[in-house]
Amino acid sequence: MRVLGIDPGLTRCGIGVVDVSSTRTPVLVHVSVITTSPDLPLEERLLLVARGIEAVLDEHRPDSVAVERVFAQHNVRTVMGTAQVSGVALLAAARRSLPVGLHTPSEVKAAITGYGQADKKQVGAMVAKVLRLAAVPKPADAADALALAICHAWRVPLGSAVTGATSGSTRPRASVDPSQLTPAQLAWRAAEQGAVAARPAHKLAR
Template sequence: MAVRVLGVDPGLTRCGVGLVEGSPGRPCKLVHYEVVRSEPDLDLSLRLLNLDRRLAELVTEFRPESVAVERVFSQHNVRTVMGTAQAGAVAILAAARAGLPVQMYTPSEVKAAVSGNGQADKAQVTAMVTRLLRLEVAPKPADAADALALAICHVWRGGARERISAALRRTR
C-alpha cells in the first residue's frame, strides 16, 4: 500500500520540503518539492509565521499521510542550531495540528537509507535521490534534495516497521 510522505529539512532561511509517494521496497514517486525561504533580516515572528502558513498550505494541497523531519543535533554554530530547532518546531507543530504522525530521523539515518552510507556527502545524497525518484534533473538546492531523502527514508523505514509488526503478529 502506497503512502504519501512529507519530508522537511528545517531551516529558517531555507527550509527544504519534499513530498514522495511509495511503498517499502519499491521505487518512490516524486510528488512535489520546494524550498520555503525567508529573509534573515525579517522579524523572527514573521519568519516562523511565513513557514507555518506555507507548510499548512502544502498539507492542504498535497494531503500527506505522515511527516518526516530531520532531527537536529548539536552543530558547530549555536546560532544555526537555534534557527534549525525553531523551524523544526514549526514543522512538527504544523504536522501535529493537521493530525499527522511525525517521525524524526538523524542525518546519518537518512543518508544510510538512501545511499547505504551514513557518512555520504551532499552531492551523493542528491545523486541518489535523483536516481531513486528517476528524475531527469537533480533537485536543487541541496535542502530540497535532503527533504526528499527524508521522505524516501520514511517510506522505506515505515515499511520495515510494518513488516516487523506483521511478522510479530504472525508469530504470536
C-alpha cells in the same frame, strides 16, 4: 503511502513530497524550498515558514511527516533556527493528527545511499536516481527533504550485517542479504558493480 519530508532551516526550509507504493517504489509529487529573509523579525520568518508548510500539507495531504532530527552544532545560532522551524513543522503536523518521524542525517544517508557518511552530492545523486529525475533537485535543501521522505517510507529494522555495512564503507558487504536492503542501497550496489565491470581488465588486475 504519501510522505512529506521537511529539511528544517530558517533561511531555507526544504519541502519534499513522495508517494511510495507497496513495492517501495517512490514517485515525486512535489518539491520546493520555503525561503525567508534574515532582515525580517524572527516571528515573521517563522510565520512565513509555518504558512508554507501548512499550504503543502493542505494541498497534498500526506499520510505522515518526516523531519530531520535536530542535533548539536558548533554554530548555536544555526541550530536554534533549525530547532524553531522543526517545532513549527511538528505543530503543523500535530494539528492535522499526522504521525511524525524524526530522522538523523546519518540515518537518512544510510537509507538513501547505503553509507551513513555520504556527502550531499551523493545523496542528491541517489535521490535523482531512485525518483528517476533528469537532474538533481536544487538547492541541496530540496534534495535533502526528498531524501527524508524516502527514508521515512523505507525505514525498516535492519539486521546487524546491514548496519555494519553502512559504517565506514560506501557499499554493502558481500555477506549482506539483498532482501534486507532498501531499493536505494540495491541501486547503489548495482551502480558500483557496473562501474567495476566497465573498468579495463589491466586496471582491475592492479
